[in-house]
Amino acid sequence: MMTLKVNGRDHQVDADPDTPLLYVLRDDIKLNAAKFGCGLGQCGSCTVIVDGRAVLSCVTPVVLLGGKQVTTLEGLGTVAEPAPIQRAFMEEQAAQCGYCIAGMMMRAQALLLRNPKPTDAQIRAELEPNLCRCGTHMRILRAVHRAARLMDTADASSVTDRSVP
Amino acid sequence: MGPNDTGGMALTHGPIIVQFTGMAGKSPIITGVVVAVLIAGAAAAFAATWRPSIATVEPPRPDSFDPALVKRGRALAAIGNCNTCHTIRGGGNYAGGVPVPTPFGTVFSSNITPDAETGIGRWPEEAFVRAMRTGVSRDGHHLYPTFPYDHFTHISDADDRALYAFLMTRQPVHASLPENQLSFPVSQRPAIAGWKLLYLRRDGVHLDGTKSAEWNRGAYLVKGLAHCGACHTPRNALGAERVNAQFAGGDVDNWHAYALNDSSHSPLPWDADALYAYLRRGWHPDHGTARGPMADVVSNLSSVPDNDVRAIAVYMADMSGGVPAPDRERPARASVAQAQSPSTGQGAAAGATIYAAACASCHETGRPLPYGGVNLALSTAIASPDPRNLINIVLSGIDAVEGERGPIMPGFSDSMDDTQMVALLSFLRARFGKQPAWSDLDKTVREARSTQAASLSTSPQLRTVPDDSK
């Protein structure tokens, strides 16, 4: 048993320490957003945020996460109360099949946390590790720009940044 | 421009050379004194080493060059790895501006496109050859030896002519350079004259009649255009290659350029075939995949005529031959195979667990190189006394190259803290390197983390396309 802090809550997890975080999130904590894409750190669909940084959960053993804060897309907001990045992706209709989108959003969120006003080139460079096969890239870029604007103009009292507990 | 002008100067300063080459690694005070002496010497030598300006010409038309000459120049430029230092990511080809860090500050590479204002468009061939031979710009000022004319001086007239033809037929790019950021006294260009008096040897590459033509071709390329020693030979306090430590390993961009001589730490010795395969394809099953600055080199070599790559391999294999260094245990194939077995039963040690989940999923799935990750028991990075290359790889991983087959490795800088990184590295060293633990590992990890961002900003736009055909 180990304790894993995910989306602000402590979870008691019964998994071998070498289990990649992805499987613990999906199988033990029953979260959906982080996706299995390759298991090799090549596609980014498993991206989550650990202590403010985008991390590939499929190659991150849970043993590395003691005392660290894990945030998944579920931890940012809900359909009823979406976080700025979620609102932005909805408003831009930035998905086709959407399988890659959670990973894209988490990497973009990590970028916006440390650089609230990224340039287009910075967004592109940041998203490089993440693959999309449907070709939704133009919309994803627009959504990240929109998220930056939403975060900038968001009323601090109504929008809580839950990714950094 | 006779071949003797600087050579003659150097002779008159013979004793100083001996003194300097012998003092590398001595205390900073001595170095400071020596530098002062050097500056004085340089000032005295200034008049003698001053070079006249060579008159500009109208930029020659690209079609005035023989296409066959241009083609030869293209292959030579690839051997010379010119694009790596002269093309910045996102910038124009050969338009320079790449920051080259040195212990004395940052030098920016030149625009070597035929742009009339900011490039070498108005340079006659004579000026180009002079720059290659003696490190002097067309207008007569001295060029910093970050431009490796101490090697290029050995290039033949014919090859210089081909290189000139190649560069003068590139697309002109109008791009001015940032100012160099150098500390005094190195910021004073006349100081370069002194450096040249000490270190610019223009004795050429002599044929060795006892060796094959291939070996001699390799020697010509390695010492000259390919300038392998620029990275793989350690430098002295004045930034010159140490003559008596040729290919003993050097530093470049926070990477360690491995020793290629008999002090190599490669677990399996290099031979000509392995070198050839590595330089040709960018990887070899016994030695892994070229990364860091070497990735650019093998990428360029992938377009070079086969016999030149083979010649370089033959010569370098000879350089690395001989008796292994005493501290170097060459593991037998059997022990390598043993280390290959899955890591079960390694206990709960943090490093082993991290390895099992983060590394073994690729490195132990039997996937062939270059896509499966090297058999870590054969990794020079793990066997090397300098852990920086391994740290760099683990921190930054290996990025995908746009649209090209090539190894991808995720970086772990954001998922592992320093303690975890040290645990993993120590485990790798003990399990696969079978070497004593690295000292000051935590400090080296911290330093590598801080330089990581800087090195990424200059990473190249073109890397090798591994050829995995059988």
Place this chain on the structure above:
Amino acid sequence: MNAPVVIDRRTVLAGAGALIVSFSLRRALAQQPKPDQGPKLPGSLARSPYLDSWIRIDADGTITVFTGKVELGQGFKTAFRQIAAEELDVDFDALNVVTADTKLTANEGYTSGSHSMQDSGTAIQHAAAQARALLVAEAAKRFELPAETLRTENAAVSAPDGRRLTYRELVAGDLLHVQAQSTSNLKDPAAFRVMGHKVPRVDIPAKVTGGAAYVQDMRLPGMVHARVVRPPSYGAQLTECDTAAVEKMPGVVKIVRDGNFLAVVAEKEFPAVKAMNALAAAAKWKESAKLPKQDDLTRVLTGLPSQDSTIFERSDPSATGAKTLEASYSRPYQSHGSIGPSCAVAQLVDGAMTVWTHTQGVYPDRQGIAEMLSMPPASVRLIHVEGSGCYGHNGADDAAADAALIARAIPGRPVRVQWMREQEHAWEPYGPAMVTKLKASLDANGKIADWSFAVWSNTHSMRPGGAGALLAAQHMAQSFAVPAPKPLPLPEGGGDRNAIPIYTFPNAHVVHHFIPAMPLRVSAMRALGAYHNVFSIESFMDELAALAGADPVQFRLDHLGDKRGREVIEKAAQGFGWTRGQTAPLNRGYGFAFARYKNLAAYCAIASEVEINRETGRARLVRAVAAVDAGQVVNPDGLANQIEGAIVQSTSWTLYETVSFDETRITSIDWQTYPILRFNAVPERIDVHIINRPGQPFLGSGETGQGPAAASLANAIANATGKRLRDLPLSRKRIKDAIDA
């Protein structure tokens, strides 16, 4: 966490009382109208003519739209709901949509070929319009007023005197259980409130908040996780496998071995992966595959025996050529490359098998799985749940078969199988390699006088129907043979899709060389043969335009009679700023291409600007401007999304992608060895101009962009470099070699 909501007919019926008639599908299937019986019904109504196969109004007022098509990320769920909301006069949010489920929905075959809007969208539109007419008629009867005086709004019929009856109140008995008519009283497009408008997709909120959106996200009570160990190469035989050690691994429930089919089941997912690795290490295989030479595919393909047919012939001896051009183009095998490896959940309960799958065809896949399991199809239910985008026949059906075969071995427990990345890349059926040879002559006026086109290709569909199409069935001890491939019939075609030129040439001759032998496993990939045929035709049109000294856009217009096609071309050219005699800036090039998908679906023209790095050979799409005519537009943003995606995906195919293999094995097994486009290659902008055709039939658009995007890019590269590349992919190395040559 449960499965995505699936309406079970029985529970609905239980709550619905007598209002709902028994599900009409079975009867509908039994009573399919014969082809010569009266006028053809619109869209898929022809196959399932009862209105309540498509629209159902329950006792509680719930209105549900049923479609036999599936959501693959194209936005159909939203579009179908828009159509039904429009024609029924129901609030968009008040509708449910149920997609393909062999127990609930009509058999609409596969969701493929850009057919969904044409087939299902049309059926839903007419069913909804006719249902509304029936409801109005019922209200007229009750109000004792003429139907013409009544209005429908917000799921109710109202009379001028203020009386109002909701659909819930009106629907009774067999009201909607009637056969559709061939014509409907469709709404005037000018009055559309929902259709033709940018309605947000209904599936996106869950996808951007971590909701359960995919079959991969299913968690049924008692569910176990399985992984399959695939052979190392086609046809490999499992000679030895000591499973004892793996059986003892923690969490392992069972090892399933059936001939060459090998799988492991564990309580949790990661232990299943670990056990799979151990099992793979224990398995010994005898390999026998002999794959062709990857670098010599043109010769390999044209050297294989083929069934040749002339599929188009036109002759006008008065037109004769003066200048002749010949060229050959090729395309390698290419991967669907879904980001999420294929996945399925299956459960055997009381002799009935249920499979949740992201197949594109629940009915044909059911047939294959039932045959594999020797079960009657009625005992097998396939329910579509979304997966990662598939772009054709990827591993979805095979994963469904894997899950079913494993679930049979542990009755009662739901089994979730997900493929590993390497399995998806190595075992999916690829888009077939193709070769085309073209020859044409220009007359004295620079117009094309004769045209000859020949295409060599495998089939473009090895989809299930029979069990032999499924890997698990091929690998099990009582194995099923791969069925003999068949060419897909024209006018849609397979390898010859879009092989017949849309342009008018006085002399034309088109031959399809259908190659039955399949050295690699192949099947349908987005646009089928149209990708390569349009790439070839539209590249060659540019080559001919250059020979004629004509502007490429004008040259196309000069040979095209189709009015809508001409408008699309003109729109794209105008949007791009295309001008005759234009010169691109240094290192840049402009390209243009056009096609009407299958010569019967959506029209698409694309103009591109590329930038070439002359030293490295790197080509980058800078911008693309598309114009598309897909008939009546249901959701303009959804349509734009499809075209944008097609351009980006086709750019990746065209610049980078090749399945690689050695003598025995597939060697492109992940994203290192099968690189696809990443963000650094994404263009600065893509503009999509939509030409809406109110009241015109829906024209499928999901695949219309693939071919034009490829040719437009190739033409732009030729424009920038002065060199014509004819072999896909137009890789950096090929471009560099062409520049340096």
